[in-house]
Amino acid sequence: MISFLNDYSEGAHPEVLRALSEHNFISTPGYGEDPVTEEARSLLRKAADLPDAEIHFLVGGTQTNSACIASLLRPWEGVISAETGHIAQHETGAVEASGHKVLTLPAPEGKLRAEDVREVLAAHRANEIREHTVKPGMIYVSDPTELGTVYTGAELSALHGTAREFGIPLYLDGARLGAALAAKGNDMTLPEIARNVDVFTVGGTKNGMLFGEALVFSTPGFVRDFRYLEKQRGAMLAKGWLLGLQFRTLFADGLYFRLAEKAVWLAERLSAGFRKSGYELFVESPTNQVFVLLSDGEARYLRGKYAFEFWEKAGEGKSVYRFVTSFARTEEEIDALLGDAADAKTRSDAQ
Amino acid sequence: MISFLNDYSEGAHPEVLRALSEHNFISTPGYGEDPVTEEARSLLRKAADLPDAEIHFLVGGTQTNSACIASLLRPWEGVISAETGHIAQHETGAVEASGHKVLTLPAPEGKLRAEDVREVLAAHRANEIREHTVKPGMIYVSDPTELGTVYTGAELSALHGTAREFGIPLYLDGARLGAALAAKGNDMTLPEIARNVDVFTVGGTKNGMLFGEALVFSTPGFVRDFRYLEKQRGAMLAKGWLLGLQFRTLFADGLYFRLAEKAVWLAERLSAGFRKSGYELFVESPTNQVFVLLSDGEARYLRGKYAFEFWEKAGEGKSVYRFVTSFARTEEEIDALLGDAADAKTRSDAQ
Amino acid sequence: MISFLNDYSEGAHPEVLRALSEHNFISTPGYGEDPVTEEARSLLRKAADLPDAEIHFLVGGTQTNSACIASLLRPWEGVISAETGHIAQHETGAVEASGHKVLTLPAPEGKLRAEDVREVLAAHRANEIREHTVKPGMIYVSDPTELGTVYTGAELSALHGTAREFGIPLYLDGARLGAALAAKGNDMTLPEIARNVDVFTVGGTKNGMLFGEALVFSTPGFVRDFRYLEKQRGAMLAKGWLLGLQFRTLFADGLYFRLAEKAVWLAERLSAGFRKSGYELFVESPTNQVFVLLSDGEARYLRGKYAFEFWEKAGEGKSVYRFVTSFARTEEEIDALLGDAADAKTRSDAQ
């Protein structure tokens, strides 16, 4: 069974495991205050061209999103998100559990539009009884989005302009940031993304690490006392160097970027192959997620050898399915899937 | 520099790393719903003789404590703890951040006494305006305690009796449970501890794992919807099998117990050696933490080669320092420290 | 200036003030545990035909809604509401501040439909990774709705059936319950409403009291420890008898119902008059809120003598305005407004 279920079905890149073994018996200060973690911070600062960024390493994405949001909002403030946003849909209300409403907006192809955000912010400001409503205090986007699409520099810059106009932070969830950077259609470098937001994450879990998200506040002093909040939420790893070590490994010589490029390249091959066999794609995702329409028979045929996720019903007896690639997949596995998909289509057409 | 700072300064037992490498490229379902994690649950159920226990694996201790407490309390309920308790002192108010007051009691040698707890519970019940005060809804102990002492079966049983009398759960934080089981003076097996509480943890971070705490609800159905809470708090690891795999490794053939026994044996050797050289111990800790009184000169002398923690000021120009052993320390390292401690004492006496 | 801004612009019915004066110097136990409050509870139980109902009196609506919801949900549970619902729009995220997501659904004319609710509940139950999403744990409706419409017995009964099918409570916010009961189109008595929900409120602030909401749990034991939560949230009035006394006054001989009937009767007269003069109504509200479309000129003309609220923009240079009646308005005031409205229309048509 070959898994296209997601990009976190396997462990880490072998370089990461090797680093763990080599470092294992070196006594190291706890809680992320060790030299290895400091090196990782330096490498990330360099990669993002943010010499003064404040960087924290956390274990998982939900934890990182809700801690970041809670660190910057006051109790009566909410966060603006696409209605498809991860924080709005797939984190069991972690943001609300911190007391903050997620203020959702329709978002074509998963992307929040600056003009929509502006309208919400302006309407709140103009509202005479605004204190009867939640104050929008932050903007959340993810890049890539939940639909695998990526923001252009112009789009992100417009969002940042709106955020600045209203004096609130723009936060970019980069759980799959590597894939965004490697995507066709992406026109931003990591430093450019970093300059266009106030805080962002660089996800490791889905790109070569056992686990780990880097939370990067671009401006020093932008957040206050984050380590208190991190500890309070159980998000401060005792052996924090495990996170630093993994990030150091991936950012020492660009492995992070190469792994993401591989995943995206495999996804492009997959998209092209599906199309060639006559399959329709649900959305043009230029990253490592491929959304394809399959009939029930086609899905059943592929289910025997491949794992992939049902996404949603479509019309005409078809459904959308998601196939995710990662550094752990191979060209051979893609081609095997494409071969079987071609067979499935032939059988399906014959019926 | 040899570290006695704590038992989480190094990585994992080599067996754990080997297991990680072997399993690394096997595609595995996420979020702890995989066969490896299920095996780990079975092994723990067997070790605790609780065939129906509900078991969750989380990354860290603060996270586990606050999630467990929040899963069982209602908003107006608090948790009774020793005033030295970890949740009362060293978790940045994580319990309060969940909305619950920690109701502290004096606790000689770190141990909560059933009679004190009973008094609080009875007083609350008798209070005519009890709804103006926090309702005690849970009892928290750790074994070993913060001072390295262990509960006897009679003590734990009395606490459990009190908990049952008032219809509230007893929770045992076993972040160092291995050390408690290996301690001289401990008169309980793991199944006996398990039967004397309603929920407990088995800590891996401080005993051979990279990280990981098992949260064990003894009775099925005792908690409801825990996985929702786990996800909401960012405590559900995407690659949950990392936790299962580590616990499986440590509980497959008793490695967990052997590692703790080694740590405790080293601590005993250390205590005996300190005493032999004329040092006074601050508390009789039978586990892997040794609290010793050093003069400033003695501390300075040892600081050159060994890392250890200042605990608190004592009288007569001395302070209490904590030395922690673990599976990662060796007999040779203990003896080196003891040799230097003897020298320090001699020099100190000569002055 | 005659106010149609809302139904809480004035104080209380004179009977209420008289009762306050008479009782003023009688020493009375605090926090709602006095005989007057107990009498008020009895009167309400009788009016709702719920002999065993558990009743609490609180000061305001937002407080009552958020306390009631928090008393019945667990941290990972959310409450289903119309997207126009008061808790979703006008309480500054009070429900989210308690940690619970408001799960909104489109609601034609402000009314939640049982089939929509059922679909959400069934979808959640069927979701394989349901713990990654908020668990729907309660249904919230208000009667009348935010648009002044009322539920029929069949509609409410269908919602209650759905709630029971999925084992969650149905909560009815009756901040303007009197108006709903007095409305044309309402086909339920108070006991019938009470039997069709699990918990509801009877609002006093908008119908003859200085302030006060009764929170009625139909079944004894349905909620646990509510008084703790009430105190914790600062919702337990020291001089609780102020609430009991007001409710006793309004329910001793049906004054509550008569005041609401007057308000609704005035609103009907207002609707009919507006229509007669050629105005279009935005929604058919059978309660004490009238939503009418005015041109800018018409609105300006009326603004001189009357206070009323802008609601939202409509097409063709018109906007929706809300006029609210109450026991404190008179037939003469209505007729004066209608006279001026007729003039405004004439002037407007002449232009």
Added chain:
Amino acid sequence: MISFLNDYSEGAHPEVLRALSEHNFISTPGYGEDPVTEEARSLLRKAADLPDAEIHFLVGGTQTNSACIASLLRPWEGVISAETGHIAQHETGAVEASGHKVLTLPAPEGKLRAEDVREVLAAHRANEIREHTVKPGMIYVSDPTELGTVYTGAELSALHGTAREFGIPLYLDGARLGAALAAKGNDMTLPEIARNVDVFTVGGTKNGMLFGEALVFSTPGFVRDFRYLEKQRGAMLAKGWLLGLQFRTLFADGLYFRLAEKAVWLAERLSAGFRKSGYELFVESPTNQVFVLLSDGEARYLRGKYAFEFWEKAGEGKSVYRFVTSFARTEEEIDALLGDAADAKTRSDAQ
């Protein structure tokens, strides 16, 4: 039965009721944005000699305390309080329910000492792993204290100095502030108290109003967006003018101060009388609470005609009881109680 149970057993001063009646049918903007409330703010600013103070009126004390604290703290911060403090003991954990730990200190006669507070703040600052503990972010005192004692100017000024040294606010809970100002031993005027704290309350519930607490932030801009928080917590009264009107009545010509002076004068008479009959006072309270030691027989004897509160057990078969005076008590009632107390003592001595 004459009540000495507390100072909120009766309603309001007749002037307050008269004002309510007179204003009842005047249509008034809601939520505290009306001219009457603005007048009340002006009167309070004048009384406290704080021309720019930001003032909010809330219904009750628990609500006001927890909202004020939540408005100024970040999630990882706690509030320092006397261990006898109202927020620590009698508000059902309202502060913790907002996520903040109450950091308690022993407080002789109920008063927090600046040197103790300083020690806690300095220790936290010096702590190397301070982020593992709650950050002290605010100081809470009440004047009078829970034991009826009052702070001197020197004591309060020292606390304020400490607060400033560490950059955190000092909050004074003045639920019974009138009594403090009227107390023998008090050496501060209201403006002097106001200058020695950052935020304080002026309680109305216990001194002539039906209900109401004024929350005064001395410096404009000290708090941000308080009205959002107020609304979110259900602490913003729809008919907010009810609060403004009551405060306007009490501060228009000093009635607030005269009522408190009467209550304190009655309490002094009561203390003196008790002492004269041979009773021992538990604490020297110069305000409107008298704590007296009674034998069981004496208490039983008085219970027939007077209501008063058991406080705590004392030695030698005696207990402490609390008698509270207010503007609603009369000299005759005090003398009646004292007469019976003298009888009880005689009978008691005779036995």
